[in-house]
Amino acid sequence: MYSQGLIGADSSTTESEEFLKAFQARVDREEKIEPNDPMPEGYRRTLVRQIGQHAHSEIVGMLPEGNWITRAPSLRRKIALLAKVQDEGGHGLYLYSAAETLGVSREQMTEELLSGKAKYSSIFNYPTPTWADIGAIGWLVDGAAIMNQIPLCRCSYGPYARAMIRVCKEESFHQRQGYEIMMTLAKGSEEQKEMAQDALNRWWWPSLMMFGPSDSESTNSDQSMMWKIKRFSNDELRQKFITATVPQAEYLGLTIPDPDLRWNEKTQAYDHGEIDWAEFKAVIKGDGQMNRDRLRARNKAWDEGAWVREAALAHARKRADMKPIAQEAAE
Amino acid sequence: MTDKHDLTPLWEVFIRPRNGLHHRHVGSLHAADSALALQSARDVYTRRGEGNSIWVVRSSDIAASDPSFAEPNFEPADDKIYRHPTFYDIPDEVGHM
Numbered sequence: 001m002y003s004q005g006l007i008g009a010d011s012s013t014t015e016s017e018e019f020l021k022a023f024q025a026r027v028d029r030e031e032k033i034e035p036n037d038p039m040p041e042g043y044r045r046t047l048v049r050q051i052g053q054h055a056h057s058e059i060v061g062m063l064p065e066g067n068w069i070t071r072a073p074s075l076r077r078k079i080a081l082l083a084k085v086q087d088e089g090g091h092g093l094y095l096y097s098a099a100e101t102l103g104v105s106r107e108q109m110t111e112e113l114l115s116g117k118a119k120y121s122s123i124f125n126y127p128t129p130t131w132a133d134i135g136a137i138g139w140l141v142d143g144a145a146i147m148n149q150i151p152l153c154r155c156s157y158g159p160y161a162r163a164m165i166r167v168c169k170e171e172s173f174h175q176r177q178g179y180e181i182m183m184t185l186a187k188g189s190e191e192q193k194e195m196a197q198d199a200l201n202r203w204w205w206p207s208l209m210m211f212g213p214s215d216s217e218s219t220n221s222d223q224s225m226m227w228k229i230k231r232f233s234n235d236e237l238r239q240k241f242i243t244a245t246v247p248q249a250e251y252l253g254l255t256i257p258d259p260d261l262r263w264n265e266k267t268q269a270y271d272h273g274e275i276d277w278a279e280f281k282a283v284i285k286g287d288g289q290m291n292r293d294r295l296r297a298r299n300k301a302w303d304e305g306a307w308v309r310e311a312a313l314a315h316a317r318k319r320a321d322m323k324p325i326a327q328e329a330a331e
Numbered sequence: 332m333t334d335k336h337d338l339t340p341l342w343e344v345f346i347r348p349r350n351g352l353h354h355r356h357v358g359s360l361h362a363a364d365s366a367l368a369l370q371s372a373r374d375v376y377t378r379r380g381e382g383n384s385i386w387v388v389r390s391s392d393i394a395a396s397d398p399s400f401a402e403p404n405f406e407p408a409d410d411k412i413y414r415h416p417t418f419y420d421i422p423d424e425v426g427h428m
Contacts, residue, residue, distance in 0.1 A: 036398045083378075090375050097359045100341070106361055107338060163358075170379070312363035313339065319364065 013042030058092035125288030138178015
Protein backbone atom coordinates (compact mmCIF):
# COMPACT_ATOMS: atom_id res chain seq x y z
CA MET A 1 0.00 0.00 0.00
CA TYR A 2 1.79 3.20 0.71
CA SER A 3 3.70 5.92 2.51
CA GLN A 4 2.64 9.43 3.18
CA GLY A 5 4.60 12.16 1.58
CA LEU A 6 7.46 12.09 4.04
CA ILE A 7 6.46 13.28 7.50
CA GLY A 8 8.89 15.69 9.13
CA ALA A 9 12.41 14.73 8.11
CA ASP A 10 15.53 16.75 8.61
CA SER A 11 17.48 16.77 5.35
CA SER A 12 20.16 19.16 6.59
CA THR A 13 23.67 17.92 5.97
CA THR A 14 27.18 19.03 6.86
CA GLU A 15 29.49 17.63 4.19
CA SER A 16 31.90 19.79 2.21
CA GLU A 17 30.63 21.70 -0.79
CA GLU A 18 32.85 19.57 -3.01
CA PHE A 19 31.48 16.26 -1.68
CA LEU A 20 27.88 17.42 -2.09
CA LYS A 21 28.54 18.62 -5.62
CA ALA A 22 30.11 15.30 -6.64
CA PHE A 23 27.16 13.43 -5.12
CA GLN A 24 24.64 15.68 -6.87
CA ALA A 25 26.46 15.11 -10.16
CA ARG A 26 26.07 11.34 -9.74
CA VAL A 27 22.38 11.76 -9.00
CA ASP A 28 21.97 14.07 -11.99
CA ARG A 29 23.58 11.46 -14.23
CA GLU A 30 20.83 9.11 -13.02
CA GLU A 31 23.41 6.81 -11.44
CA LYS A 32 21.79 4.72 -8.74
CA ILE A 33 23.25 5.13 -5.26
CA GLU A 34 23.97 1.76 -3.62
CA PRO A 35 24.26 0.90 0.11
CA ASN A 36 27.99 1.30 0.68
CA ASP A 37 28.47 4.29 -1.61
CA PRO A 38 29.44 7.61 -0.05
CA MET A 39 26.32 9.71 0.51
CA PRO A 40 25.44 12.88 2.43
CA GLU A 41 24.19 12.24 5.95
CA GLY A 42 21.02 14.19 5.15
CA TYR A 43 20.31 11.87 2.20
CA ARG A 44 20.77 8.81 4.39
CA ARG A 45 18.61 10.25 7.17
CA THR A 46 15.83 11.29 4.82
CA LEU A 47 15.75 7.83 3.25
CA VAL A 48 15.85 5.94 6.55
CA ARG A 49 12.91 7.99 7.69
CA GLN A 50 10.92 7.77 4.45
CA ILE A 51 11.50 4.05 3.85
CA GLY A 52 10.83 3.34 7.53
CA GLN A 53 7.54 5.24 7.44
CA HIS A 54 6.65 3.46 4.23
CA ALA A 55 7.40 0.04 5.76
CA HIS A 56 5.41 0.83 8.91
CA SER A 57 2.50 1.95 6.71
CA GLU A 58 2.45 -1.43 4.97
CA ILE A 59 2.44 -3.27 8.28
CA VAL A 60 -0.17 -1.09 9.99
CA GLY A 61 -2.10 -1.10 6.69
CA MET A 62 -2.87 -4.78 7.24
CA LEU A 63 -5.06 -3.93 10.23
CA PRO A 64 -8.03 -2.05 8.71
CA GLU A 65 -8.44 -4.72 6.03
CA GLY A 66 -7.63 -7.65 8.28
CA ASN A 67 -10.72 -6.54 10.17
CA TRP A 68 -12.87 -7.95 7.34
CA ILE A 69 -11.14 -11.21 6.42
CA THR A 70 -13.38 -13.39 8.56
CA ARG A 71 -16.49 -11.56 7.40
CA ALA A 72 -15.86 -11.24 3.66
CA PRO A 73 -19.17 -11.96 1.89
CA SER A 74 -17.95 -14.90 -0.23
CA LEU A 75 -15.03 -17.30 -0.52
CA ARG A 76 -13.85 -15.47 -3.66
CA ARG A 77 -13.75 -12.17 -1.78
CA LYS A 78 -12.09 -13.79 1.19
CA ILE A 79 -9.18 -15.38 -0.69
CA ALA A 80 -8.58 -12.14 -2.60
CA LEU A 81 -8.55 -10.10 0.60
CA LEU A 82 -6.27 -12.61 2.32
CA ALA A 83 -3.84 -12.46 -0.61
CA LYS A 84 -3.91 -8.67 -0.56
CA VAL A 85 -3.24 -8.41 3.17
CA GLN A 86 -0.46 -10.98 2.83
CA ASP A 87 1.05 -8.83 0.07
CA GLU A 88 1.02 -5.78 2.35
CA GLY A 89 2.97 -7.76 4.93
CA GLY A 90 5.48 -8.78 2.27
CA HIS A 91 5.79 -5.18 1.10
CA GLY A 92 6.58 -4.10 4.63
CA LEU A 93 9.36 -6.67 4.76
CA TYR A 94 10.91 -5.60 1.42
CA LEU A 95 10.92 -2.05 2.67
CA TYR A 96 12.40 -2.81 6.08
CA SER A 97 15.20 -4.64 4.25
CA ALA A 98 15.81 -1.62 2.04
CA ALA A 99 16.00 0.66 5.09
CA GLU A 100 18.37 -1.74 6.82
CA THR A 101 20.90 -1.30 4.01
CA LEU A 102 21.29 2.26 5.32
CA GLY A 103 22.53 1.10 8.70
CA VAL A 104 19.37 1.12 10.80
CA SER A 105 18.41 -2.17 12.46
CA ARG A 106 15.08 -3.94 12.15
CA GLU A 107 14.84 -4.04 15.94
CA GLN A 108 15.28 -0.27 16.15
CA MET A 109 12.59 0.38 13.55
CA THR A 110 10.21 -2.04 15.24
CA GLU A 111 10.76 -0.41 18.61
CA GLU A 112 10.10 3.02 17.12
CA LEU A 113 6.82 1.85 15.62
CA LEU A 114 5.66 0.11 18.79
CA SER A 115 6.52 3.05 21.03
CA GLY A 116 4.64 5.45 18.76
CA LYS A 117 7.80 7.39 17.92
CA ALA A 118 7.77 6.45 14.24
CA LYS A 119 5.08 7.76 11.91
CA TYR A 120 3.04 5.87 9.35
CA SER A 121 0.50 6.97 6.78
CA SER A 122 -2.43 8.87 8.31
CA ILE A 123 -4.89 6.89 6.20
CA PHE A 124 -4.66 3.78 8.36
CA ASN A 125 -6.03 5.62 11.37
CA TYR A 126 -9.54 5.58 9.91
CA PRO A 127 -11.94 2.77 10.81
CA THR A 128 -13.49 0.18 8.47
CA PRO A 129 -17.04 -0.28 9.78
CA THR A 130 -18.59 -1.71 6.59
CA TRP A 131 -17.66 -4.12 3.80
CA ALA A 132 -17.78 -1.20 1.35
CA ASP A 133 -14.75 0.23 3.13
CA ILE A 134 -12.72 -2.69 1.82
CA GLY A 135 -13.79 -1.71 -1.70
CA ALA A 136 -13.02 1.96 -1.08
CA ILE A 137 -9.60 1.18 0.37
CA GLY A 138 -8.60 -0.94 -2.61
CA TRP A 139 -9.91 1.58 -5.10
CA LEU A 140 -8.86 4.87 -3.46
CA VAL A 141 -6.11 4.11 -0.97
CA ASP A 142 -4.27 1.64 -3.18
CA GLY A 143 -4.99 3.90 -6.13
CA ALA A 144 -3.31 6.81 -4.35
CA ALA A 145 -0.50 4.52 -3.25
CA ILE A 146 0.20 3.38 -6.81
CA MET A 147 0.24 7.00 -8.00
CA ASN A 148 2.91 7.70 -5.41
CA GLN A 149 4.90 4.52 -5.79
CA ILE A 150 5.33 4.40 -9.55
CA PRO A 151 7.72 7.38 -9.56
CA LEU A 152 9.50 5.86 -6.54
CA CYS A 153 10.54 2.96 -8.81
CA ARG A 154 12.99 5.52 -10.28
CA CYS A 155 14.22 6.74 -6.89
CA SER A 156 17.96 7.44 -6.83
CA TYR A 157 18.54 4.96 -4.01
CA GLY A 158 18.91 1.50 -5.58
CA PRO A 159 17.47 -0.76 -2.86
CA TYR A 160 14.40 1.46 -2.42
CA ALA A 161 13.79 1.62 -6.16
CA ARG A 162 14.10 -2.17 -6.48
CA ALA A 163 11.71 -2.76 -3.59
CA MET A 164 9.22 -0.37 -5.20
CA ILE A 165 9.37 -2.22 -8.52
CA ARG A 166 8.38 -5.45 -6.77
CA VAL A 167 5.67 -3.68 -4.80
CA CYS A 168 4.16 -1.98 -7.84
CA LYS A 169 4.13 -5.23 -9.80
CA GLU A 170 2.28 -7.02 -7.03
CA GLU A 171 -0.01 -4.17 -6.21
CA SER A 172 -1.67 -3.86 -9.57
CA PHE A 173 -4.33 -6.36 -8.51
CA HIS A 174 -5.14 -4.52 -5.29
CA GLN A 175 -6.83 -1.55 -6.86
CA ARG A 176 -8.80 -3.68 -9.31
CA GLN A 177 -9.91 -5.90 -6.44
CA GLY A 178 -11.26 -2.86 -4.60
CA TYR A 179 -12.93 -1.31 -7.63
CA GLU A 180 -14.66 -4.60 -8.40
CA ILE A 181 -16.15 -4.62 -4.90
CA MET A 182 -17.37 -1.04 -5.41
CA MET A 183 -18.81 -1.96 -8.80
CA THR A 184 -20.78 -4.86 -7.33
CA LEU A 185 -22.18 -2.68 -4.55
CA ALA A 186 -22.95 0.25 -6.85
CA LYS A 187 -24.92 -2.04 -9.16
CA GLY A 188 -26.66 -3.80 -6.29
CA SER A 189 -29.69 -2.90 -4.18
CA GLU A 190 -30.45 0.65 -3.12
CA GLU A 191 -29.01 -0.16 0.30
CA GLN A 192 -25.78 -1.54 -1.17
CA LYS A 193 -25.39 1.53 -3.36
CA GLU A 194 -25.80 3.71 -0.29
CA MET A 195 -23.11 1.70 1.43
CA ALA A 196 -20.74 2.34 -1.46
CA GLN A 197 -21.52 6.06 -1.46
CA ASP A 198 -21.04 6.23 2.31
CA ALA A 199 -17.61 4.60 2.02
CA LEU A 200 -16.60 7.01 -0.75
CA ASN A 201 -17.77 9.92 1.41
CA ARG A 202 -15.58 8.82 4.29
CA TRP A 203 -12.46 7.81 2.31
CA TRP A 204 -12.24 10.53 -0.34
CA TRP A 205 -10.67 13.32 1.71
CA PRO A 206 -8.35 11.10 3.77
CA SER A 207 -7.15 9.58 0.46
CA LEU A 208 -6.27 13.05 -0.86
CA MET A 209 -4.34 13.68 2.37
CA MET A 210 -2.18 10.63 1.64
CA PHE A 211 -0.12 12.74 -0.75
CA GLY A 212 1.05 14.85 2.15
CA PRO A 213 0.91 18.59 2.83
CA SER A 214 0.46 20.95 -0.09
CA ASP A 215 3.63 22.12 -1.85
CA SER A 216 3.66 25.50 -0.16
CA GLU A 217 3.79 23.76 3.25
CA SER A 218 6.05 20.85 2.43
CA THR A 219 9.46 21.87 3.72
CA ASN A 220 11.55 18.86 2.69
CA SER A 221 10.17 18.50 -0.79
CA ASP A 222 12.78 20.55 -2.64
CA GLN A 223 15.79 18.71 -1.27
CA SER A 224 14.12 15.32 -1.87
CA MET A 225 13.42 16.35 -5.47
CA MET A 226 17.02 17.53 -5.94
CA TRP A 227 18.32 14.20 -4.70
CA LYS A 228 15.76 12.44 -6.92
CA ILE A 229 14.28 10.57 -3.98
CA LYS A 230 10.96 11.86 -5.24
CA ARG A 231 10.15 12.90 -8.77
CA PHE A 232 6.87 14.77 -8.42
CA SER A 233 5.58 17.18 -5.82
CA ASN A 234 2.75 16.25 -3.44
CA ASP A 235 0.28 18.51 -5.24
CA GLU A 236 1.22 17.20 -8.68
CA LEU A 237 0.59 13.62 -7.59
CA ARG A 238 -2.64 14.56 -5.81
CA GLN A 239 -3.87 16.27 -8.97
CA LYS A 240 -3.00 13.23 -11.09
CA PHE A 241 -4.92 11.02 -8.69
CA ILE A 242 -8.02 13.21 -8.81
CA THR A 243 -7.95 13.36 -12.59
CA ALA A 244 -7.69 9.57 -12.81
CA THR A 245 -10.31 8.85 -10.16
CA VAL A 246 -13.21 11.20 -10.95
CA PRO A 247 -14.25 9.33 -14.13
CA GLN A 248 -14.04 6.05 -12.22
CA ALA A 249 -16.53 7.41 -9.68
CA GLU A 250 -18.78 8.60 -12.50
CA TYR A 251 -18.76 5.11 -14.00
CA LEU A 252 -19.91 3.74 -10.66
CA GLY A 253 -22.67 6.34 -10.51
CA LEU A 254 -21.27 7.63 -7.22
CA THR A 255 -20.74 11.25 -6.23
CA ILE A 256 -17.39 12.58 -5.06
CA PRO A 257 -18.10 14.44 -1.80
CA ASP A 258 -16.64 17.76 -2.94
CA PRO A 259 -19.10 20.45 -4.07
CA ASP A 260 -16.22 22.52 -5.47
CA LEU A 261 -14.95 19.79 -7.75
CA ARG A 262 -15.14 20.83 -11.39
CA TRP A 263 -13.29 20.33 -14.63
CA ASN A 264 -11.05 23.20 -15.57
CA GLU A 265 -10.77 23.42 -19.35
CA LYS A 266 -7.75 25.72 -19.13
CA THR A 267 -5.59 23.54 -16.88
CA GLN A 268 -7.09 20.29 -18.22
CA ALA A 269 -7.48 19.12 -14.65
CA TYR A 270 -10.07 19.16 -11.86
CA ASP A 271 -10.22 22.07 -9.44
CA HIS A 272 -11.04 20.79 -5.99
CA GLY A 273 -12.18 22.10 -2.63
CA GLU A 274 -9.96 22.92 0.31
CA ILE A 275 -8.49 19.94 2.21
CA ASP A 276 -9.00 19.97 5.98
CA TRP A 277 -5.36 20.19 7.00
CA ALA A 278 -6.26 20.55 10.66
CA GLU A 279 -7.70 17.03 10.54
CA PHE A 280 -4.59 15.77 8.75
CA LYS A 281 -2.30 17.25 11.39
CA ALA A 282 -4.39 15.87 14.23
CA VAL A 283 -4.30 12.35 12.76
CA ILE A 284 -0.53 12.51 12.22
CA LYS A 285 -0.09 13.70 15.78
CA GLY A 286 -1.93 10.65 17.09
CA ASP A 287 -5.45 11.94 17.51
CA GLY A 288 -7.14 10.09 14.67
CA GLN A 289 -10.02 7.74 15.38
CA MET A 290 -7.89 4.60 15.33
CA ASN A 291 -4.32 5.65 16.25
CA ARG A 292 -4.40 4.13 19.72
CA ASP A 293 -6.16 1.02 18.50
CA ARG A 294 -3.58 0.42 15.75
CA LEU A 295 -0.63 0.73 18.11
CA ARG A 296 -2.33 -1.49 20.65
CA ALA A 297 -2.87 -4.16 17.99
CA ARG A 298 0.76 -4.00 16.83
CA ASN A 299 2.07 -4.18 20.39
CA LYS A 300 -0.20 -7.11 21.19
CA ALA A 301 0.98 -9.02 18.11
CA TRP A 302 4.61 -8.29 18.97
CA ASP A 303 4.27 -9.29 22.63
CA GLU A 304 2.31 -12.43 21.89
CA GLY A 305 4.88 -13.48 19.29
CA ALA A 306 7.82 -13.02 21.65
CA TRP A 307 7.93 -16.66 22.71
CA VAL A 308 8.11 -17.77 19.07
CA ARG A 309 11.08 -15.53 18.34
CA GLU A 310 12.84 -16.59 21.53
CA ALA A 311 12.20 -20.29 20.90
CA ALA A 312 13.45 -20.03 17.29
CA LEU A 313 16.67 -18.33 18.39
CA ALA A 314 17.19 -20.80 21.26
CA HIS A 315 16.68 -23.70 18.87
CA ALA A 316 19.11 -22.20 16.35
CA ARG A 317 21.75 -21.72 19.05
CA LYS A 318 21.34 -25.26 20.32
CA ARG A 319 21.74 -26.70 16.84
CA ALA A 320 24.74 -24.49 16.11
CA ASP A 321 26.43 -25.79 19.27
CA MET A 322 25.81 -29.38 18.25
CA LYS A 323 26.98 -29.01 14.67
CA PRO A 324 29.56 -26.26 14.02
CA ILE A 325 28.58 -25.65 10.43
CA ALA A 326 25.14 -26.44 9.11
CA GLN A 327 25.45 -28.03 5.73
CA GLU A 328 22.96 -26.63 3.29
CA ALA A 329 22.39 -28.34 0.01
CA ALA A 330 23.19 -25.72 -2.57
CA GLU A 331 22.44 -27.22 -5.91
CA MET B 332 17.11 -4.07 25.47
CA THR B 333 18.27 -6.09 22.47
CA ASP B 334 21.86 -7.18 22.85
CA LYS B 335 23.74 -8.53 19.87
CA HIS B 336 23.17 -12.14 20.91
CA ASP B 337 19.41 -11.76 20.63
CA LEU B 338 19.28 -10.21 17.17
CA THR B 339 17.70 -12.39 14.53
CA PRO B 340 20.32 -12.83 11.81
CA LEU B 341 19.94 -11.37 8.33
CA TRP B 342 19.92 -13.67 5.28
CA GLU B 343 20.29 -12.91 1.59
CA VAL B 344 17.82 -14.70 -0.67
CA PHE B 345 18.58 -16.07 -4.15
CA ILE B 346 15.92 -17.51 -6.41
CA ARG B 347 16.17 -19.49 -9.63
CA PRO B 348 13.23 -18.51 -11.83
CA ARG B 349 13.35 -21.83 -13.71
CA ASN B 350 15.76 -24.61 -14.59
CA GLY B 351 18.53 -23.47 -16.90
CA LEU B 352 18.90 -20.04 -15.25
CA HIS B 353 21.16 -18.80 -12.46
CA HIS B 354 19.91 -18.20 -8.97
CA ARG B 355 19.53 -14.42 -8.65
CA HIS B 356 19.63 -12.20 -5.62
CA VAL B 357 16.11 -10.98 -4.84
CA GLY B 358 16.37 -9.48 -1.37
CA SER B 359 16.93 -10.29 2.25
CA LEU B 360 15.10 -11.27 5.41
CA HIS B 361 15.61 -12.05 9.09
CA ALA B 362 15.39 -15.59 10.41
CA ALA B 363 16.77 -17.54 13.35
CA ASP B 364 18.19 -20.37 11.23
CA SER B 365 18.44 -21.66 7.67
CA ALA B 366 15.25 -23.73 7.84
CA LEU B 367 13.20 -20.73 8.92
CA ALA B 368 15.00 -18.52 6.41
CA LEU B 369 14.00 -20.88 3.58
CA GLN B 370 10.42 -21.00 4.82
CA SER B 371 10.18 -17.21 5.04
CA ALA B 372 11.88 -16.75 1.68
CA ARG B 373 9.22 -18.98 0.15
CA ASP B 374 6.46 -16.89 1.75
CA VAL B 375 7.96 -13.48 1.10
CA TYR B 376 9.60 -13.86 -2.31
CA THR B 377 7.69 -16.55 -4.23
CA ARG B 378 4.02 -15.69 -3.88
CA ARG B 379 3.54 -15.49 -7.64
CA GLY B 380 5.56 -18.29 -9.15
CA GLU B 381 8.87 -16.41 -9.12
CA GLY B 382 10.96 -19.55 -8.99
CA ASN B 383 11.51 -23.22 -8.37
CA SER B 384 14.58 -23.13 -6.14
CA ILE B 385 15.76 -20.93 -3.26
CA TRP B 386 19.20 -20.36 -1.74
CA VAL B 387 19.67 -18.46 1.48
CA VAL B 388 23.01 -17.33 2.84
CA ARG B 389 23.79 -15.40 5.98
CA SER B 390 24.54 -11.80 5.03
CA SER B 391 27.48 -11.79 7.43
CA ASP B 392 29.09 -14.59 5.36
CA ILE B 393 29.24 -12.45 2.24
CA ALA B 394 32.52 -10.69 1.51
CA ALA B 395 32.02 -7.63 -0.68
CA SER B 396 34.44 -5.48 -2.64
CA ASP B 397 34.95 -1.99 -1.30
CA PRO B 398 33.05 0.59 -3.37
CA SER B 399 35.81 3.14 -2.79
CA PHE B 400 38.11 0.81 -4.76
CA ALA B 401 35.66 0.49 -7.63
CA GLU B 402 37.91 2.54 -9.91
CA PRO B 403 41.22 0.70 -9.40
CA ASN B 404 39.35 -2.61 -9.38
CA PHE B 405 37.25 -2.32 -12.46
CA GLU B 406 38.41 0.54 -14.63
CA PRO B 407 41.51 -1.24 -15.99
CA ALA B 408 39.12 -3.52 -17.88
CA ASP B 409 37.85 -0.54 -19.88
CA ASP B 410 41.07 0.03 -21.84
CA LYS B 411 41.72 -3.63 -22.67
CA ILE B 412 39.82 -3.50 -25.89
CA TYR B 413 41.98 -6.33 -27.26
CA ARG B 414 39.85 -8.64 -25.12
CA HIS B 415 36.95 -8.03 -27.47
CA PRO B 416 36.50 -9.62 -30.90
CA THR B 417 36.03 -6.28 -32.70
CA PHE B 418 39.65 -5.33 -31.91
CA TYR B 419 40.90 -7.72 -34.62
CA ASP B 420 40.58 -6.89 -38.33
CA ILE B 421 39.62 -9.87 -40.40
CA PRO B 422 38.82 -9.29 -44.09
CA ASP B 423 35.19 -9.86 -45.14
CA GLU B 424 36.31 -12.53 -47.62
CA VAL B 425 37.16 -14.80 -44.71
CA GLY B 426 33.51 -14.92 -43.83
CA HIS B 427 31.93 -15.08 -40.42
CA MET B 428 34.41 -15.70 -37.61
